[in-house]
Amino acid sequence: MAKIGILGYPNVGKTTLFNALTGLKAPTAAHPFSTLEPNVGVASVPDSKLDRAAAIERSVKIVHAQLELLDVPAMVKPGHGGGLAGQFLARLRDVEALAIVLRAFEDVAVPDDESGVDAIAQAQELLLELAVADFEVFERRRAKLAKEATADSSKRGAADAIAAGTAVLEAGEALRQHAWEREALTAFRDLAPLSLKPAVWVVNAGEDADAGALAGEVAEVAPPGDTVVAVSAVLEEEAAQLDPADRAELFEGLGLGEGALNRMVRASYTALGLQSFYTLGPKEAHAWTVRVGATAPEAAGKIHSDLERGFIRAEIVGIDDAIEAGGWDAAKAAGLIRVEGKSYTMVEGDVINVRFSV
Ligand SMILES: Nc1nc2c(ncn2[C@@H]2O[C@H](COP(=O)(O)OP(=O)(O)OP(=O)(O)O)[C@@H](O)[C@H]2O)c(=O)[nH]1
Numbered sequence: 001m002a003k004i005g006i007l008g009y010p011n012v013g014k015t016t017l018f019n020a021l022t023g024l025k026a027p028t029a030a031h032p033f034s035t036l037e038p039n040v041g042v043a044s045v046p047d048s049k050l051d052r053a054a055a056i057e058r059s060v061k062i063v064h065a066q067l068e069l070l071d072v073p074a075m076v077k078p079g080h081g082g083g084l085a086g087q088f089l090a091r092l093r094d095v096e097a098l099a100i101v102l103r104a105f106e107d108v109a110v111p112d113d114e115s116g117v118d119a120i121a122q123a124q125e126l127l128l129e130l131a132v133a134d135f136e137v138f139e140r141r142r143a144k145l146a147k148e149a150t151a152d153s154s155k156r157g158a159a160d161a162i163a164a165g166t167a168v169l170e171a172g173e174a175l176r177q178h179a180w181e182r183e184a185l186t187a188f189r190d191l192a193p194l195s196l197k198p199a200v201w202v203v204n205a206g207e208d209a210d211a212g213a214l215a216g217e218v219a220e221v222a223p224p225g226d227t228v229v230a231v232s233a234v235l236e237e238e239a240a241q242l243d244p245a246d247r248a249e250l251f252e253g254l255g256l257g258e259g260a261l262n263r264m265v266r267a268s269y270t271a272l273g274l275q276s277f278y279t280l281g282p283k284e285a286h287a288w289t290v291r292v293g294a295t296a297p298e299a300a301g302k303i304h305s306d307l308e309r310g311f312i313r314a315e316i317v318g319i320d321d322a323i324e325a326g327g328w329d330a331a332k333a334a335g336l337i338r339v340e341g342k343s344y345t346m347v348e349g350d351v352i353n354v355r356f357s358v
């Protein structure tokens with residue numbers, strides 16, 4: 001299961017977002033230090049297409065794709081302006097992607113809140129702080145490797161790669177802003193640099209801010225290729241308590257489409273090189289996750305290893321077509337279902353029925 005770390009300054013709405021995504025009720029508070037332990041939870045990936053297809057199939061069970069989330073409290077030492085403490089950043093080193101939350105809402109409950117509501121300034125400070133945190137780790141390794149490489153020339157390549165990474169970080173840039181050779185990435189791996197991880201920026205814009213424009217401004221300061229989404233974490237948390245039909249109605253009424261969580265999770269998937277595919281039937285409607293570029297047998301293996309081992313062929317239709325046709329059987333009757341072989345590359349939203357023999 002892909003693991004995403006939620007990161008940001010105090011009181012920006014990280015735990016509110018975590019609760020909205022996981023359906024849990026971790027305490028949130030209008031003051032820093034609301035929680036000292038990280039919250040860990042599993043998010044069911046919101047997916048209105050799966051919900052709609054399941055309704056059409058009258059599936060008894062709906063299984064959403066899942067993501068593991070880690071919500072790390074942002075600690076600031078009292079009296080110090082910003083600062084994400086090292087021990088908390090260290091907790092994020094084993095996640096695969098970061099959701100970086102920026103606060104753009106005003107909260108009257110926090111008069112002397114130091115994090116402020118300037119999302120652009122927070123983004124710039126965070127970028128620098130993450131680069132500095134990585135720099136400290138890299139600089140230590142660089143010094144050590146430089147020494148070792150003089151005695152052992154097999155360490156030359158790694159030493160050079162770490163030195164190049166250190167220089168980028170010293171300039172305050174994110175490692176993901178640069179293209180790295182495989183050898184460099186191997187040298188970086190056990191340092192687990194935060195600034196190399198794919199990141200989705202989440203602008204927590206409150207209820208009435210001009211979120212779209214703000215997200216655009218954040219995208220200007222974020223490393224190229226990063227995704228920025230605007231959300232209202234409190235609104236999403238409220239919506240998450242509703243059943244899917246009421247939630248869809250609420251979002252529609254507010255002109256929010258599928259809701260921001262959906263966009264955020266999709267963006268995280270894209271950043272991680274992941275995509276969804278589906279199996280549909282009266283027993284179960286199930287969303288699965290597989291890497292972009294995976295073949296049909298690889299996707300089948302996510303369902304069960306027997307399906308990969310004994311893969312013969314797959315029947316495939318896009319979920320939009322399946323919904324429009326009125327379900328799998330109707331799509332079949334309409335001739336919309338294709339038969340694909342072992343070399344077929346899965347496309348986002350494919351519904352699959354695997355023919356296999358073991
Ligand atoms: N108006 C408004 N308030 C929000 C929004 N998101 C969060 N809040 C409020 O902001 C306060 C802090 O939210 P949390 O989710 O606890 O923030 P946090 O980032 O987890 O804070 P720490 O864990 O202390 O670092 C709470 O009172 C929330 O209700 C929002 O979108 N709009």
Ligand SMILES: [Mg+2]
Pocket residue numbers: 014015016028034035071072073074
């Ligand atoms: Mg929190």
